[in-house]
Amino acid sequence: MATPGTRKQLRGQAVRRELVAAADGLFTSKGASNVGVDEIAATSGIAKSTLYRWFPTKDDLVVEFLAQRDEAFRRQWDAVAREHAERPLDELTAQLEWICRYIASPRFRGCPFLNTTAEFADPTHRVRAAARANKADLRRRLTTLAARLDVADPAALADQLVLVIDGAFATSQVFGDDGPQRRLVDAGRALVAAARPTERKDPS
Amino acid sequence: MATPGTRKQLRGQAVRRELVAAADGLFTSKGASNVGVDEIAATSGIAKSTLYRWFPTKDDLVVEFLAQRDEAFRRQWDAVAREHAERPLDELTAQLEWICRYIASPRFRGCPFLNTTAEFADPTHRVRAAARANKADLRRRLTTLAARLDVADPAALADQLVLVIDGAFATSQVFGDDGPQRRLVDAGRALVAAARPTERKDPS
DNA sequence: GCGCAACGCGACCGATCTGTCTCGTAAGAT
DNA sequence: ATCTTACGAGACAGATCGGTCGCGTTGCGC
Numbered sequence: 208m209a210t211p212g213t214r215k216q217l218r219g220q221a222v223r224r225e226l227v228a229a230a231d232g233l234f235t236s237k238g239a240s241n242v243g244v245d246e247i248a249a250t251s252g253i254a255k256s257t258l259y260r261w262f263p264t265k266d267d268l269v270v271e272f273l274a275q276r277d278e279a280f281r282r283q284w285d286a287v288a289r290e291h292a293e294r295p296l297d298e299l300t301a302q303l304e305w306i307c308r309y310i311a312s313p314r315f316r317g318c319p320f321l322n323t324t325a326e327f328a329d330p331t332h333r334v335r336a337a338a339r340a341n342k343a344d345l346r347r348r349l350t351t352l353a354a355r356l357d358v359a360d361p362a363a364l365a366d367q368l369v370l371v372i373d374g375a376f377a378t379s380q381v382f383g384d385d386g387p388q389r390r391l392v393d394a395g396r397a398l399v400a401a402a403r404p405t406e407r408k409d410p411s
Numbered sequence: 412m413a414t415p416g417t418r419k420q421l422r423g424q425a426v427r428r429e430l431v432a433a434a435d436g437l438f439t440s441k442g443a444s445n446v447g448v449d450e451i452a453a454t455s456g457i458a459k460s461t462l463y464r465w466f467p468t469k470d471d472l473v474v475e476f477l478a479q480r481d482e483a484f485r486r487q488w489d490a491v492a493r494e495h496a497e498r499p500l501d502e503l504t505a506q507l508e509w510i511c512r513y514i515a516s517p518r519f520r521g522c523p524f525l526n527t528t529a530e531f532a533d534p535t536h537r538v539r540a541a542a543r544a545n546k547a548d549l550r551r552r553l554t555t556l557a558a559r560l561d562v563a564d565p566a567a568l569a570d571q572l573v574l575v576i577d578g579a580f581a582t583s584q585v586f587g588d589d590g591p592q593r594r595l596v597d598a599g600r601a602l603v604a605a606a607r608p609t610e611r612k613d614p615s
Numbered sequence: 616g617c618g619c620a621a622c623g624c625g626a627c628c629g630a631t632c633t634g635t636c637t638c639g640t641a642a643g644a645t
Numbered sequence: 646a647t648c649t650t651a652c653g654a655g656a657c658a659g660a661t662c663g664g665t666c667g668c669g670t671t672g673c674g675c
Binding site (some may be wrong): 241327 | 431438441442445460492509517520521524525528529530531532534538542546547566569570571573574575577578579580581582584585586587590591593594595597598600601604605606
């Protein structure tokens with residue numbers, strides 16, 4: 208972590224990044240359990256023995272892949288949140304909009320956290336725990352965001368928003384580009400509107 | 412299919428059912444691609460050579476597994492629909508309620524159609540097509556149901572309902588029993604309420 | 616300039632996978 | 646009673662998997 212002094216450690220970190228980058232591409236396009244370690248080594252141009260020096264098992268590589276995806280997700284979320292600090296409804300709309308664009312981007316092949324959860328059947332597996340951490344974080348963020356919208360039950364609204372977001376992730380892989388995920392933003396705003404106590408049409 | 416005359420053909424159908432039943436249990440608990448053909452043969456008590464007589468490849472068995480799950484899903488949906496023929500909002504609530512109970516049942520290990528979609532990365536694969544058929548059918552049923560609720564855009568509401576349903580399926584595997592899937596019925600009713608043009612609190 | 620550690624290359628191991636084949640047997644059709 | 650056919654048991658083939666090991670080479674630290 209903190210300040211690697213020597214050049215060798217720097218190079219080591221570069222090797223790690225290269226490995227995770229190659230693994231990310233392959234895991235994303237083919238599914239983590241459908242990618243062999245040899246293929247990752249060949250794609251990254253890094254020997255298999257070197258790979259196993261940095262990641263003792265393939266599962267470690269999968270966990271690191273998810274950790275980096277998780278960090279990217281949180282960074283993107285924070286960046287959007289910063290642009291709509293005082294307007295929670297606008298922030299929610301913006302968050303749903305970039306998720307929608309993210310799903311529609313050609314490189315997207317399904318939410319990596321949901322995909323690995325489906326691939327690894329054992330709920331106690333480390334990969335499942337890594338995926339769960341991301342979704343728990345999303346749920347938490349939505350709860351604090353819902354609390355800033357004046358609704359009766361913020362936790363309930365947050366969970367409903369989790370449903371439409373993960374639903375958009377999941378269903379986008381079943382149908383193509385014309386799937387129900389296009390209604391994500393509308394669905395989110397509809398849930399907020401229904402959760403509002405009485406009035407209507409009043410952006411806060 | 413139609414009337415197997417001889418006793419031998421009858422026995423053949425029984426063997427098929429036995430195989431699919433064993434495969435269903437294993438595919439559900441461990442994931443289709445994490446189950447070997449030998450294990451299915453051992454569990455069902457049927458020789459592997461016999462298995463390959465009825466299902467030329469393992470993929471055929473997975474497709475049949477999905478087909479039977481699809482038929483069971485449609486039968487359940489139809490049965491619930493029949494009980495609420497003239498009250499579309501009640502029907503939707505009832506449909507979401509049994510899906511919620513279905514997810515909460517101890518044997519449930521994730522929607523088989525979403526699971527196999529995540530496991531088989533190739534969108535042109537037959538298993539993916541079988542899963543897509545089920546979800547397209549669900550989308551169609553929701554569209555006709557939404558059309559009976561007096562909303563401006565039935566197709567839009569149907570897609571939003573697909574999001575919460577598939578979201579409940581997906582997120583239930585990430586979180587445990589206390590996941591956001593508990594809000595499925597509330598979410599569905601909220602989407603309907605928001606899609607209604609003006610009035611409020613009026614069950615039709 | 617010397618020595619150590621990281622790297623590339625690739626053989627290798629044992630386990631597991633899908634799918635094939637052989638053979639002995641038992642049950643149904645005629 | 647005979648013939649046919651489905652079945653069980655299990656060996657077998659060919660491929661792929663995760664992971665280990667040894668060896669030659671290169672480059673950084675001292």
